[in-house]
Amino acid sequence: MRRSFLVVLILVLLPAVLPAEQIALGPFGSFIDPPEGWGILGQESEKLTFAFSGEGAYLQIKRFPGFSGLDALVSETEGRLGAEGEGTRFSYASGEAYFGTVDFRTGGFSFSGYLFAFTDPSSGLDPVVLLGFSDSEQLGAYNDLILSAMDSYSPLALTDRLPGPVASFDRLFSGGRRSSVEIAVAGTRKTVRLDQGEVETASYVTEREARILGAAGSVAAWERFFRVLYRDSVAGLEPLTLALHEIFPRNPSAREAREIAEELLVWLQSFTYRRSGTFSDFVDPVQAVVSSSGDCDSLGLLYVILLHSFDIDAILLVSEKYAHALGAVDVSGGGARYTHAGKAYVVAELTDQVDLGLIAADMADPAGWTPIVFPNNLTDRNE
Missing domain, CATH: 3.10.620 (C8orf32 fold)
Structure with a gap:
């Protein structure tokens, strides 16, 4: 079975599998509550990486201190990955958000998934991007797990009692009646x-x-x-x-x-x-x-x-x-x-x-x- 580029880069470190519970995120946001089986793969000052058990799916939370502008935030992320994607921006709590699909290649492998970006200058939280993805051929198998993990993220205390990013995005197309x-x-x-x-x-x-x-x-x-x-x-x-x-x-x-x-x-x-x-x-x-x-x-x-x-x-x-x-x-x-x-x-x-x-x-x-x-x-x- 081929290994993903992330595993190669971190020398095959195994994630510390977490129980299904809310995890306080400190500078990365209010909390995340991923499904059972996700674990923390690595943490840096500006990036937190999760992997699902077996390393078939990944979730990264990256903050961008000093960055401004939602469109620029999305462009920077997609440009860094050499990714193609499409999505929609929307108001989320007191800030602005973007949710969309993303496809990219790295290390000779193809990956697909979803990107959520959030910025709220008034909140004190650095602009943040969530990237949930898997091998493109495996996305169907991991789709629920990736979307559920991303949907469990709350950037602010204000959003703790709002639907998650994915559900809020979906409501853009179903509301009004x-x-x-x-x-x-x-x-x-x-x-x-x-x-x-x-x-x-x-x-x-x-x-x-x-x-x-x-x-x-x-x-x-x-x-x-x-x-x-x-x-x-x-x-x-x-x-x-x-x-x-x-x-x-x-x-x-x-x-x-x-x-x-x-x-x-x-x-x-x-x-x-x-x-x-x-x-x-x-x-x-x-x-x-x-x-x-x-x-x-x-x-x-x-x-x-x-x-x-x-x-x-x-x-x-x-x-x-x-x-x-x-x-x-x-x-x-x-x-x-x-x-x-x-x-x-x-x-x-x-x-x-x-x-x-x-x-x-x-x-x-x-x-x-x-x-x-x-x-x-x-x-x-x-x-």
């Missing part, structure tokens, strides 16, 4: 207009991540799956959270937080139970709201996102043993609780019309549940 959704929460009716393009792109992200999860299947991979969908959903649900902030106090007291958790639970319990029937068999949170339907996983994740919008701490509980998922919320009052990281969370059953804190006796063993924590939520950042 809005669906009106009637909600009835705590005796109040509201009309919420959600972007139908959010549903289309979220479905793409969900299916991509499900394919990656199916190949991994570890607990850490499951945790990452929900982290990715959480991040991808928050911005698309903003019209709904703003409507809910008109119904409930934005900064609730302990008593009000319990009431919010109870009322949101009652509303989501009224949704029709439905699974998507796709490979993922998962209804993403935005689609769940548009269709007023979902299963335990999708409604549990939606519940957590909505509670986080009020700075109410909540986690998702998933169980392979029980083939089920629950919400769990850190509020006062009675009910069955799940203890994690020193907090006792009240459990929330989303697919049966029972009160907050009630759980079926045959699912009550805490050892049967795995907590899914979302480290980029507002609650964690305020602690």
